Amino acid sequence: MTEFIPPGSRFIDLPSPFPMRRGGEVHGARIAYETWGTLSPARDNALLIVTGLSPDAHAAASDANPEPGWWEAMVGPGKPIDTDRWFVICSNALGSCKGSSGPASINPATGEPYRLDFPELSIEDGAAAAAHVVRALGIGQLACVVGNSMGGMVSLAMLARNPGIARAHINISGAAKALPFSIAIRSLQREAIRLDPQWNNGHYDDDHYPESGMRMARKMGVITYRSALEWDGRFGRVRLDSDRADDEPFGLEFEVESYLEGHARRFVRRFDPNSYLYLSRSMDWFDLGDHCPARGGDAEADTRAGLATIRLEKALAIGATTDILFPLQQQREIAEGLRAGGADAAFLPLPSPQGHDAFLVDFDRFGPAVRGFLDSL
Amino acid sequence: MTEFIPPGSRFIDLPSPFPMRRGGEVHGARIAYETWGTLSPARDNALLIVTGLSPDAHAAASDANPEPGWWEAMVGPGKPIDTDRWFVICSNALGSCKGSSGPASINPATGEPYRLDFPELSIEDGAAAAAHVVRALGIGQLACVVGNSMGGMVSLAMLARNPGIARAHINISGAAKALPFSIAIRSLQREAIRLDPQWNNGHYDDDHYPESGMRMARKMGVITYRSALEWDGRFGRVRLDSDRADDEPFGLEFEVESYLEGHARRFVRRFDPNSYLYLSRSMDWFDLGDHCPARGGDAEADTRAGLATIRLEKALAIGATTDILFPLQQQREIAEGLRAGGADAAFLPLPSPQGHDAFLVDFDRFGPAVRGFLDSL
Structure with a gap:
């Protein structure tokens, strides 16, 4: 908070x-x-x-x-x-x-x-x-x-x-x-935050923080803020070096996935999740x-x-x-x-x-x- | 399974x-x-x-x-x-x-x-x-x-x-x-499933099923399978009747959100989450x-x-x-x-x-x- x-x-x-x-x-x-x-x-x-x-x-x-x-x-x-x-x-x-x-x-x-x-x-x-x-x-x-x-x-x-x-x-x-297309995307971003058990109906703190939900919401944002055209030229199909790739099943492997992850990680602790929900919904209503x-x-x-x-x-x-x-x-x-x-x-x-x-x-x-x-x- | x-x-x-x-x-x-x-x-x-x-x-x-x-x-x-x-x-x-x-x-x-x-x-x-x-x-x-x-x-x-x-x-x-744009979207869909604790590294069953993750993944799919143009004509800014709206904070309110929810609910129990992850990743690699x-x-x-x-x-x-x-x-x-x-x-x-x-x-x-x-x- x-x-x-x-x-x-x-x-x-x-x-x-x-x-x-x-x-x-x-x-x-x-x-x-x-x-x-x-x-x-x-x-x-x-x-x-x-x-x-x-x-x-x-x-x-x-x-x-x-x-x-x-x-x-x-x-x-x-x-x-x-x-x-x-x-x-x-x-x-x-x-x-x-x-x-x-x-x-x-x-x-x-x-x-x-x-x-x-x-x-x-x-x-x-x-x-x-x-x-x-x-x-x-x-x-x-x-x-x-x-x-x-x-x-x-x-x-x-x-x-x-x-x-x-x-x-x-x-x-x-x-x-x-x-409606924009409403749908924002609705899904909010759902990602709301689904995170750490969101806890808005009662999170720094130690119990909806990190995953915010990360998902931000990644959806970054995807929809940019365009397919730009990313094709920027990332193509470049893969991560083996030391940067993720060993988890279905983990990060392409440069574009790492870019999203980096963007999201920088954002999640720099914006209040409840504020995000309020501002996001205000746009739908307009x-x-x-x-x-x-x-x-x-x-x-x-x-x-x-x-x-x-x-x-x-x-x-x-x-x-x-x-x-x-x-x-x-x-x-x-x-x-x-x-x-x-x-x-x-x-x-x-x-x-x-x-x-x-x-x-x-x-x-x-x-x-x-x-x-x-x-x- | x-x-x-x-x-x-x-x-x-x-x-x-x-x-x-x-x-x-x-x-x-x-x-x-x-x-x-x-x-x-x-x-x-x-x-x-x-x-x-x-x-x-x-x-x-x-x-x-x-x-x-x-x-x-x-x-x-x-x-x-x-x-x-x-x-x-x-x-x-x-x-x-x-x-x-x-x-x-x-x-x-x-x-x-x-x-x-x-x-x-x-x-x-x-x-x-x-x-x-x-x-x-x-x-x-x-x-x-x-x-x-x-x-x-x-x-x-x-x-x-x-x-x-x-x-x-x-x-x-x-x-x-x-x-890369398509890879990014699919990566996020997979992340939604993987983040669901019920996915449990693929070891779910019918009683412990990654329902939320699959629902998110499917909604992202439906959004990206369709287009802004179509949805504008179809849904506009129509709101749900009060008896269909969702009382949860930031819950469903617009017709387009309900449409997504309905689509997702029909899908989540009709497709195996691990299969989804495998097929999704196979496309990225191609x-x-x-x-x-x-x-x-x-x-x-x-x-x-x-x-x-x-x-x-x-x-x-x-x-x-x-x-x-x-x-x-x-x-x-x-x-x-x-x-x-x-x-x-x-x-x-x-x-x-x-x-x-x-x-x-x-x-x-x-x-x-x-x-x-x-x-x-």
């Missing part, structure tokens, strides 16, 4: 109690964030980065924390998100275990971690928390909100529920609603169509209508052609929906081989795309 | 001992098979169906077993594989638990099931067994061998190692080698490039060379555009390789939304494709 709070994090208290969309409320909740650059006197150069499921608020190195951040290549002086021009804010998601309140945080009512007593978490709750961060920093209107993956969902919910909160938006590998003014029987139409309620000057939806988790059609839907709402909105499919994770690694493609859009603002 | 042998199965004994490619040998092994139609006096109308991982030999209803078979729409009088014309043979895979010898069979040396004492199984062993079935039935040359999925791998190995055994070949959603006369350092070239050693008059490689497990490029590679070997070989990508499993359900597309090829022979 550990939180993983990067040094140099700052915090903003949420209103207390903070009501949650699906019921219940949180007392004394807070959101971790970092900033880079300087807010202009007119307060018109603020850019908010809304993250995917696992990152913390440390998107890039800063004076307070010189360690490279998870989007180091994208955020900094002269970089695509240029901190010489923009006052950049990155907040850690509500429900996460990296500084913001979530299932791993202490419940002030009991002095113990919330665990499964944390209220049900929705994307809209994360959006409300992010909007509060913006207001608490004294920013009336963001110049741009950039949302990646789950952060793309949170961004859309924030824009829909807080008219005028931003002038522009970049949605990267995001979605206006969860698709459908911007729930926000459209008049729901019809047609789910597609609802989603489009939900998007069209959003008012932006300019928007860009970027996706990777090889993404199977948030497939390209979802970014096209976002661009078309935002355009229907009056935005000058473009859809940009990038032929990255790296699947859903491309925005975290394919800076040759994502860098110029983001830079070009921001330069045009 | 159960075998699931369809009524009406017939058996052919393999040579005893039957040597296995990766070492060891099996004594008293047999292959289950069924046939439909009549072998012509010239013995030139035999067609062998080589199955994927899970099917038995009961491809279609017969006098001995009137139950519909797993490829009922494709095999029968007047159907795409027309039993009025062809003498159709379908054999159960070596290593399976559906009549052919495998880990669930009795080891004559001990009187107990083999479990993990069954020798390591390779695709080539399955190919040798299938070739023996053909010879034992008195057939010098097959008119055609039709291999699906894993059966596509077995067919290629059989063709490469038994020159002249067939005049024509249809490879459906098959592959000449395993790709690379037809191993059979090419002079191996170079270039794995792609090796695979092509392996394919080009096969002599056929005519061939067809069919794939589904939405298959992520045996992606289309692999069927293209087969057609090009067989063409390099002198065959009149065509590649036919079909825009089925059903992914890898399309050949089991999309008869509107796969039926005419198979029929058209067989009519041309």
Whole structure:
């Protein structure tokens, strides 16, 4: 039951109690964030980065924390998100275990971690928390909100529920609603954790930890975040040296299996399993169509209508052609929906081989795309 | 530890001992098979169906077993594989638990099931067994061998190692080698079974059975056998009625989760877990490039060379555009390789939304494709 709070994090208290969309409320909740650059006197150069499921608020190195951040290549002086021009804010998601309140945080009512007593978490709750961060920093209107993956969902919910909160938006590998294929994969990841006897309905500790379940969940994630195409070129059919292969029956033998194992081992003790379950489920529940003014029987139409309620000057939806988790059609839907709402909105499919994770690694493609859009603002 | 042998199965004994490619040998092994139609006096109308991982030999209803078979729409009088014309043979895979010898069979040396004492199984062993079935039935040359999925791998190995055994070949959603993405998915499925304490290194029984592990493995299979596109149309974001939803924390809530659960529950007690592990691993190991006369350092070239050693008059490689497990490029590679070997070989990508499993359900597309090829022979 550990939180993983990067040094140099700052915090903003949420209103207390903070009501949650699906019921219940949180007392004394807070959101971790970092900033880079300087807010202009007119307060018109603020850019908010809304993250995917696992990152913390440390998107890039800063004076307070010189360690490279998870989007180091994208955020900094002269970089695509240029901190010489923009006052950049990155907040850690509500429900996460990296500084913001979530299932791993202490419940002030009991002095113990919330665990499964944390209220049900929705994307809209994360959006409300992010909007509060913006207001608490004294920013009336963001110049741009950039949302990646789950952060793309949170961004859309924030824009829909807080008219005028931003002038522009970049949605990267995001979605206006969860698709059944993605729900199925996430459901299976959660099942792997829930099946681990050490999960114990959320009552694990460091000595009794759902290590196997988390490892399985993470491996499924890594498989679905990437793409067959990339792995073929990267691993082919290379086998492990005999000293690295696994003697267990049906144990590791191919390089790709070892890669997965390494990725999973690095993750399992660095992310709280209950947080993972909450954030994962929040994505399944998300459908911007729930926000459209008049729901019809047609789910597609609802989603489009939900998007069209959003008012932006300019928007860009970027996706990777090889993404199977948030497939390209979802970014096209976002661009078309935002355009229907009056935005000058473009859809940009990038032929990255790296699947859903491309925005975290394919800076040759994502860098110029983001830079070009921001330069045009 | 159960075998699931369809009524009406017939058996052919393999040579005893039957040597296995990766070492060891099996004594008293047999292959289950069924046939439909009549072998012509010239013995030139035999067609062998080589199955994927899970099917038995009961491809279609017969006098001995009137139950519909797993490829009922494709095999029968007047159907795409027309039993009025062809003498159709379908054999159960070596290593399976559906009549052919495998880990669930009795080891004559001990009187107990083999479990993990069954020798390591390779695709080539399955190919040798299938070739023996053909010879034992008195057939010098097959008119055609039709291999699906894993059966596509077995067919290629059989063709490469038994020159002249067939005049024509249809490879459906098959592959000449395993790709790392597919290896990763299968590795994770095996890990789910191995992590289940009830698996117990293969020493389970009906009362202590790796039910959870098998359920996870099967769900991963179902997810990767199908495609995002199909599921979007089929399930959308439909939720379960409250009486069908699951009260457990993070339990089932969406229709797609219930569909997966139902599929998995039907499978777990109908397939032997050890057999599953053996057959799954055999696919990872397969690379037809191993059979090419002079191996170079270039794995792609090796695979092509392996394919080009096969002599056929005519061939067809069919794939589904939405298959992520045996992606289309692999069927293209087969057609090009067989063409390099002198065959009149065509590649036919079909825009089925059903992914890898399309050949089991999309008869509107796969039926005419198979029929058209067989009519041309």
